[in-house]
Amino acid sequence: MKPRPNYFAGAGSIIWLLIVLVPIYVMVTATIQTQQGYASAGPLSLPSSFTLDNFGALVTGGFLTYVWNTVIVTVSVVAIVVLVVPPLSYAVVRSRSRGISLIFRTFLLGLAIPAQAVIVPIFYLISVAGLYDSLIGIILPTAAFCLPICTLILTGSMRDITPELYEAMAMDGATPMRSFFQLVLPLSKSGISTIIVFSALQAWNGFLFPLILTQSASTKVITLGLFDFQSQYGVNIPGLMAAVLLSMLPVLFVYLFARRALVQGLMGVGGK
């Protein structure tokens, strides 16, 4: 039976398309207009002026420092997550220790802790440790808050490795270390790529920790730069839009070339 075209759904899908695309259209066209041109033409009109000054102004305004800081934070957070989560997940999947079972439960409970809820003590800890207004002060809590979901994702991924494979390794007299590197890591590649994307997104898009734990221009990350830019020059809409566009470019890049990994990382699921 040939499906009939569904006109109701078709109309609805076009309306939602407009809701998604109109703001994107305004953003992109605003970035190439002068502030005056944008103001006189109005957001929805075709561009009446053309300039690349908005991007130039971002560069001279120090936005590249923010980008660089965000890159450092993102890479460090991913590095920490990739170093500590796979061994933990391996232990959770293979160990019979009750202690590890308890640890896993604690991590699951950690899924429930919103960052806002513990930001005051974290601010206190980071200040006492002398890490206030430093990138490392952002990196440590951001990485810690990635751990519960990343552990959950990777544990799920490692459970798909059949026990027979472990037993075969053990028969050959393999140490846990050897099983980990020769069996577990190669077979959980997709789970690991999911936790890399997930934690990278958390770090790249993170806002609360930078907001509370840094204050100078030299430690500013992109999200905070956007917020400050908005508070200070809220009327310079083309400049703001250029900054917003720049902040999403790396994620867009990943979306275009590693869509599956990005989708799974965003949803914090899968890894199979």
Place this chain on the structure above:
Amino acid sequence: MKRPTTGRSRHSGGPNVGRPGFAWALPATVFFALFAIVPLIGVAVMSFTSWSGLGSPEFNGLDNWNKLLGDKVMMQSLWLSALLTVLGVVIQTPLSILLGVWAAGQQKNRAVLSAIYFIPLLLSSAAVSVLWRALLDPNFGIPGQLAGIFGGDGNLLGSQAGAIAVLTFVGAWQFTPLHTLLYQGAARSVPPVLYQAAEIDGAGTMRKFFSITLPQLRNTIVTSGILMVVGGLTTFDTVLILTKGGPGTDTTITPYYMYRKAFQSFDFGVGSAIALVLVVIATAISLIMVRATGYDKMNSAQEGI
């Protein structure tokens, strides 16, 4: 590594040799304890102290809690958080079910449109909020250009109803794509044989949707709903950037009020007490989630195979 055999050892079979020990879990555990568990205990302790950011916190008994109980803005913030959360669930759930089921179809144009629908997910919350603040600018924004539709002075954020509508709309714009993806995946895994059987019985599109698709999406509705509730209760970036909790305190939801108390009024004790309220609510919801989804079962479906 040898380990005493416990009663559970018959599960997942195999000898105890070559199993990882406690040391494997240690780095992640220490790290997590330091930045999540210690602060969690810390927030409970600090809710009974007074601290202005200088010197050390000092105990002040139940002062913070008494202050909070008599605080109209706090009570209002709980109500506003609940309202925004419910509005989010009520609007995003039907929208993302319809879009997700629609996007699950194999037609080519649907694949293209789904890829475009995904775009808002590429932006951080901060970027989404800055974008919409600029789009809704009273002088240079869309409401000004389309005054015929929006009416008034083009300042949608100037009234409580307007500000709540904007926060709900922006939340839907930002998060509907995520839930659409969840529903798309779930709708694709509905066995086609169910639809074939219904077609033989002469069921139309509507009948198939309500009698087959919707019941099959039950679990996804629960998962997506819980994500929406937790996300809604912890909304912060959007409120800070779009409305600053205003006009007045008209959109001051609980996480934002915590931020204001702690980091703008430097009353960290009261801030901690508000944060503890958040922890309790979020934990309660998450416990339900863990129970409902069976995430707390240590061994997977492969146990006993």
